[in-house]
Amino acid sequence: MSGISKSQWIKYLFLSSLGRADDCPPKTGPYQDYPYFRKSSLEEIRGFWKKTLELIDTGRAPKEIGIYIHWPFCPSQCTFCHCSMTVPNGDVGMKAYAHALKEEMDAFSDVFRNHAFGSVYIGGGTPTFMLDEELSSLLNHVRSRFRLTPGAQFYVETSPATLTESKLQTLIFHGVNRVTLGVQSLDDGIVSGVNRVGQSRKKVEYILRSLLSLPLIVDVDLMMGLPGQSTLSFLRDLYSMVKIGPQVIHVYSYDSRPQTLASRFHKRLEGIDWKDSDAVRLAADRILKSSGYRQSNWVPGEDIDNPLEERQDGSLRKFGASVLGFGLAAKSHAFGSCWYEHRPIALAKSSMGRIPPYFCFESNLEEEMRHYAVRNLSRFHHIDRSDFRRIFHKDVVEHEPLATIISQLERLKIISVDSREICWKITDILSRQVLLRKFYSPSLVSALVGYYEKERARFYEVYDKSSVNLEENIRRKISDFYFQRVYYRESSPLKTQGFQKYHALS
Ligand SMILES: C[S@@+](CC[C@H](N)C(=O)[O-])C[C@H]1O[C@@H](n2cnc3c(N)ncnc32)[C@H](O)[C@@H]1O
Numbered sequence: 001m002s003g004i005s006k007s008q009w010i011k012y013l014f015l016s017s018l019g020r021a022d023d024c025p026p027k028t029g030p031y032q033d034y035p036y037f038r039k040s041s042l043e044e045i046r047g048f049w050k051k052t053l054e055l056i057d058t059g060r061a062p063k064e065i066g067i068y069i070h071w072p073f074c075p076s077q078c079t080f081c082h083c084s085m086t087v088p089n090g091d092v093g094m095k096a097y098a099h100a101l102k103e104e105m106d107a108f109s110d111v112f113r114n115h116a117f118g119s120v121y122i123g124g125g126t127p128t129f130m131l132d133e134e135l136s137s138l139l140n141h142v143r144s145r146f147r148l149t150p151g152a153q154f155y156v157e158t159s160p161a162t163l164t165e166s167k168l169q170t171l172i173f174h175g176v177n178r179v180t181l182g183v184q185s186l187d188d189g190i191v192s193g194v195n196r197v198g199q200s201r202k203k204v205e206y207i208l209r210s211l212l213s214l215p216l217i218v219d220v221d222l223m224m225g226l227p228g229q230s231t232l233s234f235l236r237d238l239y240s241m242v243k244i245g246p247q248v249i250h251v252y253s254y255d256s257r258p259q260t261l262a263s264r265f266h267k268r269l270e271g272i273d274w275k276d277s278d279a280v281r282l283a284a285d286r287i288l289k290s291s292g293y294r295q296s297n298w299v300p301g302e303d304i305d306n307p308l309e310e311r312q313d314g315s316l317r318k319f320g321a322s323v324l325g326f327g328l329a330a331k332s333h334a335f336g337s338c339w340y341e342h343r344p345i346a347l348a349k350s351s352m353g354r355i356p357p358y359f360c361f362e363s364n365l366e367e368e369m370r371h372y373a374v375r376n377l378s379r380f381h382h383i384d385r386s387d388f389r390r391i392f393h394k395d396v397v398e399h400e401p402l403a404t405i406i407s408q409l410e411r412l413k414i415i416s417v418d419s420r421e422i423c424w425k426i427t428d429i430l431s432r433q434v435l436l437r438k439f440y441s442p443s444l445v446s447a448l449v450g451y452y453e454k455e456r457a458r459f460y461e462v463y464d465k466s467s468v469n470l471e472e473n474i475r476r477k478i479s480d481f482y483f484q485r486v487y488y489r490e491s492s493p494l495k496t497q498g499f500q501k502y503h504a505l506s
Pocket residue numbers: 074080081082083123124125126157158159160181182183184221222223252253254255256257260
């Protein structure tokens with residue numbers, strides 16, 4: 001890469017070789033696996049939040065905050081699943097965990113007394129696996145400890161095996177206005193082959209029809225690449241799904257992360273071959289578009305007025321706003337203060353009564369700007385200057401250290417700068433990945449490089465012998481990407497009156 005010194009290039013190439021996560025903090029995996037996170041106490045975390053709220057109150061942080069609650073239990077473990085989940089041994093562990101979750105909410109509610117949340121997301125695992133009274137008590141706890149903005153999105157992940165009539169009533173009663181139904185496949189053979197107990201096509205169709213008659217936004221998850229699944233079977237499922245017509249359809253390609261049961265058994269799931277995946281995606285795109293669905297743009301600002309946009313997966317992460325997480329594996333972000341997560345150790349233990357201490361990576365406004373640049377260039381391939389100004393009150397090209405990095409990359413014709421945006425000029429995926437690391441703070445780079453000292457020595461040796469092969473291997477690794485696509489039904493009549501009614505009452 002002309003203009004970048006060889007040693008700089010190798011350093012950033014080495015960092016790129018460590019993983020696929022483009023962002024810091026990483027999008028996946030337990031934070032404790034990353035060297036720049038450290039242990040932290042409840043008191044310290046409360047202090048971080050107070051600082052964030054002060055930044056919000058003085059207009060120096062996005063005012064949106066969401067709550068994320070993780071329920072890590074499921075009735076069975078699907079062999080493809082990469083989520084933080086466990087199958088409990090009876091109800092005792094679940095009860096103790098629910099109790100600990102509520103205690104943790106109590107420990108934070110006073111900090112947020114004067115602030116309202118724009119979204120609540122209860123994910124998992126399978127939150128509707130909770131016993132009826134537990135689900136009701138947890139939802140009640142959230143509502144009584146935290147304030148929500150009018151029109152806040154309140155959503156819960158559900159599955160066909162666990163969503164009963166009474167649970168649905170409980171969700172609606174407590175103001176839930178959006179649910180995601182994990183379907184994955186409508187083919188009963190495929191579903192039982194991946195150990196997805198308690199689901200059948202008939203049941204899915206029945207549940208979806210009742211969900212769609214209620215004041216809810218309904219999202220559905222489908223997967224592509226499950227074992228035994230052919231292109232035809234996947235496209236047939238998709239076709240049946242658009243006929244039923246949920247407001248949002250998520251299409252996930254199977255991602256064989258090491259924590260999946262399938263990988264643990266040293267078997268790679270055989271599904272749709274990767275080399276065909278582009279053609280399958282294209283066919284899927286056609287079915288969805290011709291049935292009135294449009295793909296989410298994932299462009300900052302563009303979907304902001306879309307009422308179907310998921311606030312937490314979409315806008316909160318897009319703009320880097322704050323998320324208050326509860327429970328194991330919940331990733332929290334106190335804008336301008338820190339990113340943190342609970343250590344996942346207790347997942348392996350039978351007693352789930354105590355949520356273990358936190359792991360955090362301290363942030364400040366400069367880290368937030370760097371993170372914003374990395375996230376937007378990696379995920380959306382550009383930085384929108386007006387969006388940056390809206391969040392940080394200054395133009396990205398006037399803000400050090402970003403200004404210097406941007407002008408250097410512009411001189412090298414790696415990026416272009418116009419009045420609206422900063423865009424990649426190069427298309428090579430490896431070079432983009434490597435050069436993104438220029439935006440990392442020097443302290444972060446040295447923490448990473450220092451931590452991986454041994455691997456780095458080996459890496460340099462191999463690079464000197466055969467830089468071409470090594471670069472080629474990394475290129476292959478980062479291009480074997482996993483994707484998630486979100487499609488919105490264009491003509492979705494929004495049925496959230498139930499929620500507004502709840503607000504009027506509360
Ligand atoms: C947190 S899971 C919860 C869904 C719910 N428990 C269910 O299974 O119905 C959210 C979604 O992640 C997707 N998912 C899980 N493991 C995956 C993997 N290895 N690759 C791609 N997507 C995956 C599935 O589509 C799943 O519905």
